[in-house]
Amino acid sequence: MPGRLAHKAALVTGAASGIGLESSILFAQEGANVLLVDVNLEAAKKAANRVLEKYPNVKAIAFKADVGKEEEVKAAVDTAVKEFGRLDIMFNNAGIMHPADDNALNTEEKIWDLTMQINVKGVWWGSKYAILAMRENPTDEAKGLHTGGSIINTASFVASMGAATPQLAYTASKGAVLAMSRELAMVHAREGIRVNTISPGPLKTPLLMDFLNTAEKRDRRMVHLPMGRFGEAVEIAKAALFLGSDESSYMTGIDMKVDGGLTSAYVTPT
Numbered sequence: 001m002p003g004r005l006a007h008k009a010a011l012v013t014g015a016a017s018g019i020g021l022e023s024s025i026l027f028a029q030e031g032a033n034v035l036l037v038d039v040n041l042e043a044a045k046k047a048a049n050r051v052l053e054k055y056p057n058v059k060a061i062a063f064k065a066d067v068g069k070e071e072e073v074k075a076a077v078d079t080a081v082k083e084f085g086r087l088d089i090m091f092n093n094a095g096i097m098h099p100a101d102d103n104a105l106n107t108e109e110k111i112w113d114l115t116m117q118i119n120v121k122g123v124w125w126g127s128k129y130a131i132l133a134m135r136e137n138p139t140d141e142a143k144g145l146h147t148g149g150s151i152i153n154t155a156s157f158v159a160s161m162g163a164a165t166p167q168l169a170y171t172a173s174k175g176a177v178l179a180m181s182r183e184l185a186m187v188h189a190r191e192g193i194r195v196n197t198i199s200p201g202p203l204k205t206p207l208l209m210d211f212l213n214t215a216e217k218r219d220r221r222m223v224h225l226p227m228g229r230f231g232e233a234v235e236i237a238k239a240a241l242f243l244g245s246d247e248s249s250y251m252t253g254i255d256m257k258v259d260g261g262l263t264s265a266y267v268t269p270t
């Protein structure tokens, strides 16, 4: 059985951990070659080895890049094209939630700027170089390969709902990811380049669990979760697989909420 991403090439940022790692594994499982991009090269290499142990028939290559630096994002995309001959799926997933991110009064400008640099400019540059690469994708009808591709940007439920536990810069950055992605989707719709976002709910990954480092902080959130649990990174990866595959060929400009019902909640079950 050919995989759902057979013959495709993918680049995943933040691939060494959490959503990015689980997505890299799933993409490879479905037949894609994957460039695992992360600022932490050692962890990215471990992740690529994990992928290759499970799926030795695909290429899985670790690449060091800080998505907050344009030239490094360009180098990552160039490497994917050089290694795989094309780029079909760009998963702009890397993001930070800084421990010093707070409310309007306490958040320092340097924390705001760092968050925007990585979470917003990183997605802009990732999209920019992916668009340039996807325009050049060779076609091969027999293999189902076309010009264009699928760009997936990781936003967050906080882009759509307010929280009285503030992380002002992070929330604003994810709102920007949503708005930017909708516009990218419209501008490039006729080029066969689809752009969608995923808004995960709160997950059991280091990004959130390092932040929610006491039972009290976790319980403060848990009461608002309709399903009564935090999500798993792999549950987001499954949505990324769908958006990256041709199964979502008529979907662009959408925000896929994978949040256990959180953004539909008024009163949750007890």
Ligand code: NAD
Binding pocket: 013, 014, 015, 016, 017, 018, 019, 020, 037, 038, 039, 040, 043, 065, 066, 067, 068, 093, 094, 095, 096, 097, 118, 154, 155, 156, 157, 199, 200, 201, 202, 203, 204, 205, 206, 207, 208, 233
């Ligand atoms: P994670 O901490 O498990 O993994 C993030 C990865 O990104 C790490 O490997 C880290 O080294 C890498 N990274 C950080 N800064 C980078 C940079 N400048 N350049 C390249 N790589 C960098 O986090 P996760 O939970 O998998 O988060 C992935 C995405 O999902 C983020 O954009 C995050 O904002 C978003 N998100 C997470 C949650 C959650 O609850 N965990 C909820 C909503 C949205």
